[in-house]
Amino acid sequence: MLGSFQENPSLQAYWSNRLIKFNLLFSLLVNILVWLILVRLIRNFSESIIFHYNIYFGVDLLGNWYEIFWLPASGLFIIFLNFILASLFSEKEKIISYFLVSASSLVQVLIFLASLTVIFINL
Numbered sequence: 001m002l003g004s005f006q007e008n009p010s011l012q013a014y015w016s017n018r019l020i021k022f023n024l025l026f027s028l029l030v031n032i033l034v035w036l037i038l039v040r041l042i043r044n045f046s047e048s049i050i051f052h053y054n055i056y057f058g059v060d061l062l063g064n065w066y067e068i069f070w071l072p073a074s075g076l077f078i079i080f081l082n083f084i085l086a087s088l089f090s091e092k093e094k095i096i097s098y099f100l101v102s103a104s105s106l107v108q109v110l111i112f113l114a115s116l117t118v119i120f121i122n123l
Contacts, residue, residue, distance in 0.1 A: 019101065020101055030111075034115050038068055049122050079104050086098075086101050
């Protein structure tokens, strides 16, 4: 695998791009932060937690405490999927590649905000 990476100049150019590196690092750091926050604060939650609150109807979605970890897990999946797709598109369509990696960072920020919202609803 490493040999094929060193022999492929388009992959080398992809991973040497600053925008790609920055978005990957940012996405992973935000995802790790979400995992750490949830692991740290999940101890204080009861058996079921509120996932969605509506000002008109009140609580309309409850779930088990461990289901909150689907947020960062799905974020991690999105990171890997977007970066794999971006590496495939990078040789022919750089703009699609940049869009995918930037979208990955945006999704991580949204997952971070969603996690904070779920935590604050349950405090």
